[in-house]
Amino acid sequence: MKKLHFPGIPDDKAAARLTEAAPPAPDDILRRSEAKYQAKKEGLAPPPRVRSTRTRPLRAAAIAACAVLMSGVAAGMAVYLHRARPVSTPGAVVPAYDADPAWAFPKLDLASARLYFLVDQLGDGPAHMMDTPVFSTLTPEDQAALAEILTHPETWEDLAHPLDPDQGIMMGGRAMRLYLDCDGLRTEVRFYSDGKICQVYGRERWYIPAQDGLFEEVAAILDNAQPGRPMPFQTVEAAIEDWPELPHLLFDVTAPCDLADAEVRVMTPAYAPCVLPLPDAQRVALADALTAAAWREVAYEGTEPDGERHILYLDTDGVRTTLTVCADGTAFYTADGVGHRYVTSADTPIYEAVHEVVTYPGAPEDLLLCDMDAPDLEAAVWEAVPLETETTEETLPATE
Amino acid sequence: MTDEMLLTLLYQSPEEGRAALFRTYYGLVYTIVHGRLRHVAKREDEEECISDVFADLFLALDETPTDDLRRLVCTVASRRAIDAWRTLSRSFGRTVPLEDMPEMTSGEDPAAAAEKSAVQSHLLDAIAALGEPDATIVIWRYWYERNATEIAAALHMKPAAVRKRLSRALKTLRGMLDKEAL
Secondary structure: OOOOOOOOOOOHHHHHHHHHOOOOOOHHHHHHHHHHHHHHHOOOOOOOOOOOOOOOHHHHHHHHHHHHHHHHHHHHHHHHHOOOOOOOOOOOOOOOOOOOOOOOOOOOOHHHOEEEEEEEEOOOOOHHHHHOOEEEEOOHHHHHHHHHHHHOHHHEOOOOEEEOOOOOOOOOOEEEEEEEEEOOEEEEEEEEOOOOEEEEEOOEEEEOOEOOOHHHHHHHHHOOOEEEEEOOHHHHHHHHHOHHHHHHHHOOEOOOOOOOOOEEEEEOOOOOOEEEEOOHHHHHHHHHHHHHOOEEEEOOOOOOOOOOEEEEEEEEOOEEEEEEEEOOOEEEEEEOOEEEEEEEOOOOOHHHHHHHHOOOOOOHHHOEEOOOOOOOHHHHHHHHOOOHHHHHHHHHHHHO | OOHHHHHHHHHHOHHHHHHHHHHHHHHHHHHHHHHHHOOOOOHHHHHHHHHHHHHHHHHHHHHOOOOOHHHHHHHHHHHHHHHHHHHHHHHOOOOOOHHHOHHHOOOOOHHHHHHHHHHHHHHHHHHHHOOOOHHHHHHHHHOOOOOHHHHHHHHOOOHHHHHHHHHHHHHHHHHHHHHHHO
């Protein structure tokens, strides 16, 4: 008998394993199945399908046709009300717009917001950019510059008005999406190269008439951003829908190194220029802190920021690497002379975690000084506090 | 619940039988649908497809009783999933290469199929060897594409704990596979 082929499922045994581990059956799907079954059985129209947020051509066309009829009413109401209804993302308090022409981001402190952005290439762009888009982040300086542009009163020409769900989508050119989190208030701002801008609260969008050239100004700043890792478009779509999950998606990389099997030496601002061996208890605590933190690898250009830092020197079975944790939440991991740069989530402040874990219980005069002027600082560290095995080997002849 | 019990229940009390059938076979249907749609569909699309599968099944069982429920479920699920995959791929603006159409390939490459199957089975064996809850966490994260928050809610854990367990499980898994490769 010919064996049934299940697309995407390797074989019966594997299917059984995956089936065992499948998430529990939700009752609402059973109810929907029942409704469809009853409709088919009785020859009635099927119940409406749950709408995926992806825009489908026919549906988009239908919505666009309705939009023409509805937009006049909507615009009239917006002018009458002169301000927008508050549109709520669950758990967030959305400020009401007011009549100030500089209404965009009226109560949002953009400079201190957590900001991520995604550059889309729609229409004439290469398809792969839609398949594997990249979320990027800005430096604090660039974010401040962006905040200044977006909150400048002259940036905005007129009051906002509601935008039809599909009105802001371009079929060509470039589009940029910014995701902002200001103290729990989350919004999405879309800039289109034809000059359209819309701000999105949950499922509602608001059109923002802006001055000519704003797109280019914003694009010039965003071009300096650090690209994150590419991710499948479906993941991005899910992140957009499930907005609170976005930060988790961005920081879903495990720690670059594991301290579990490593000998560790630490140089911290609290004890510099001394170097500390790390006792087992502290090493385990530090390993837990690194593992619990959320990491994201970003482009490394060979330079590290100024300021205080903890430097962890690791020796794992003779392989020596370093992890530098900076006060601004960035971290640099170097192995085999190759540097990697990471940013860590503000939810898991790794610099503070290292600071709390690394303490020296002995007397300050017992601390081991490291030759900070040595040409090879890493070698100098291991020389100051050698590995236990090296120490044992050195002491053996003396014992004999 | 066995197929025989399900069929009896469907005969005696159709509504309860359909609910029991849903609960018994939801995992298998979800696995098949997700396996086919995971690269083109969102969660709502998959759930819509699953509800279509069960509606078809309920109707099919009304019209043509069968004694091999599992085979019927697999056939209906895979056909519905392929239909949904076609529709979604088309609406997503993608051209579907012929070789990507599972029902259009010959399926007669025993060597490649056997190798792929062996590797996947081996990987699933290794994941199972991680023990619970790590095996479930790995499968939910990488096969069912649930995030740490969703997994944590289902397993009554904290998201940070899920991430930590995932990280350690991957390391263990890597070690196990490396050791076996040697």
